[in-house]
Amino acid sequence: MNRSAVAEAAVQDLKTRISGQVLRPGDEGYDHSRRVFNAMMDRSPALILRCARPEDVIHGVDFARERGLDLSIKGGGHSVAGNAVCEVGLMLDMSGMKSIHVDPARRIAVAESGLTLGEFDAATQAHGLATTLGVVSMTGIAGLTLGGGIGWLNGKYGLACDNLLSVDVVTADGQLRTAAPDQHDDLFWALRGGGGNFGVVVSFTYQLHPVVTVLGGGVSYPPNAAHEALRRYHEFASTCPDELSTVASIGRSSDGEPVVSVAVCWCGPLDEGERVVRPLRELGPPIADEIQPMPYLTIQSAPDAGFPLGRQHYWKASFLKDLPDQAIETILRFAAEIPSPYTGIGLQQMSGVASRVDSAATAFAHRARQYDFLILSQWDDPADSPTNIAWTRSLFEAMSPFLERGVYVNDLGEEGEDRVRAAYGGNYERLARVKAKYDPANLFRLNHNVRPTNESRGE
Template identity: 70%
Template sequence: MAAEQLTPSATPLDGTAVQALSAAVRGTVLCPSDDSYDTARRVFNGMIDRRPALIVRCAGTSDVIQGVNFARTHGLVLSVRGGGHSVAGKAVCDGGLMLDLSGMKGVRVDPVRRTADAQPGLLLRDLDHETQAFGLATPLGIVSVTGIAGLTLGGGLGWLNGKYGLACDNLLSADVVTADGELLTASAAELEDLFWGLRGGSGNFGIVTSFRYELHPVGPVLAGGVTYPLSKAREVLRFYHEFASTCPDELSTVGSLGTGPDGSLVVSIVVCYCGPIEAGQRVVRPLREFGDPLEDGIQPMPYCTLQSAADTGFPSGRQHYWKSSWLKDLNDDAIDVLARFVAENPSPTTGVGLQQMHGVASRVDQAATAFPHRGEQFDFLILSNWDDPTDAERNIEWTRAFFQAMQPFLERGVYVNDLGDEGDDRVRAAYGVNYERLAAVKKKYDPTNFFHSNHNIQPAG
């Protein structure tokens, strides 16, 4: 590391201070002249091109504390990278200090108590791999290369929500490094206000160095998708709306529209039944008997196979621009707009998702955790992505026009983990009715708003 080549920051960094930080951490400190710097500053969304003055690749909690203290003392913006999958790219900052937790991948499963202690650099696939060794799992997301940290702190929608709730509903406790470099443990029994805020407050209060999750018996599951041509969108999505609204907690579903492997436009319904396979076969029969599908891939499979099934569609580094809100009523007019815009989709890799929220996840009281969007609904998400940066303008224009046309059917609320950089109103819409209480927790645990490279909650007052 060549400390003399540091990017200027709020308080000029002197090489001696950086050398001292390097010596104090067990991981590594990178600056712009280091070979691995450019790889380390990259995140999932290829549109994000920020250059921190320093990257601290943390090996453990001690390094996190060192990094926090260094950034605070030197007046540096601090950003925190877990799995690096936030589409807004908040994990990386310009000119500040990026704490890279991706090397912190420790996990300990207690199969008797059915808990897992997990470090924040784990991806979903890492944690699932360890818990599935014991036939257990905690609800996470649906793409296995996503980071557990950002996903859990924002909520966590995935295949087990109907039966076991969101990822954040299964958090039992968390170790948190605060802005003054103190390590706290929050749970239902201690620091209850902090624990409440961590479950949906999206990294606003401190840096989580360990998550304790509740585990459940899971797998094999009955899962896969049934695919139809987009020309059948109206019949298929009408059926889907009805099917999803009557399905048992064990079944979770995702509707998707986009381009199939052969280049034709398709609409699919993907399901996961996490109870006994035979019972699942009965539950999914109406779906399998509906219409004349191009493909029916529903079959029993290991849970980890389902979790990684969508991974190839999400390689790191593509340009991404997303728009999202909650959708309660998938009526015919909404379906017509969906089908019309998908038919004019400028990128074959772009997809539209309708991720179902129902069952246990939907029945948790709105005030029980910081995650406010409870109730039966779909997370409607336009996942625009393309490879060539010169295609940005037309893809972004199409996404905005599509989102605008969907407005009559959408709720104001938005899932915080789907947000791009969309301004304060959208951030407030993400925290919804819980915003004021979150602001009070923020004031107590981070009164100077030291942690602001996130979907930010302003300290109350």
């Protein structure tokens, strides 16, 4: 559908129906709205609807469906794949919908889908409450939760999607529906891990938990202890209690040596936490030890400075269950040659409650004690893209004998249908059936797409 096909009269009519704004190229705010975290993505929708209320979302979905326009949905704009922004079609920008209501007595939050993690955490922490989200505060709750949501509290409280009680969503037919265990339960299942395939989420209702002060921060080890630190970290992470979540990061020092650090979040009693994390402090002599009691809000924004807007990003990831010596050697060999000072390799731990949920209980299929193995390449100058992308792909390929086939959908770039299928794993066919029921024409296709059953391979 080309730009001229969006008739002026229809756009004017849309404007009279909505409370939010319609933006076109050249309008004030248009460029701000289409901008996303990954500066590699530079797409220009024909129209942007900055939604202000659920009715705007309904009008936007109807408008796109009736005119055959491509439709994309932008929450926090942090997907590295950049699917939030379409080329030429209609983009729904949800970032104006940020209301949140916290009920401290029932420990629930009803949160509109335009909130970032930082905004959500600030509102719930005012009541000493939290739920699992991710680790960088500018990320959007919507994309994160719909894909799963792996964060510091996953061991104790499960993934973000495991904490959903209900979801208000506008489906492809323009209906606002509540999906919950007792209403549209098939849709509720699919929304917990199936990404943006099933409609435009207006608001999420989350279960909250008491979390105020955590034991958080990181320990770094000298380059000559890097191998031993990773080996012993894996032993430690394999048995640590549900209250502890960890992330191991591997970077490159200014003189080209691999540096290993381990960050933790303990959400149980502090004195017990000090005892639990002690082995990490005894992994060789740490060159820095910053593990200390801190407000939960502090740990929730700790890595923010390392992920500013405006950089080029190319990520590769898969789940990783074991960390044999050969895998450690591979990681450290490539770490010494990282082409950009901003790039890191991460092992984000998923364990405890998040790992014990039945794989078919929600659409998030990858339930095991494991790491989300992440190669997070970022650099400034687009001219450096070939070098950085080649390094990332080489490391991923060298690590592939050790990696699971399964990949977290929220880490995917544009990597082809096999990788999309690997992201939904054993739940793909069931997702395709739910898709056929709620979005048979695949209106919501600008995502890591689940094809409706009748379109799905071999059917």
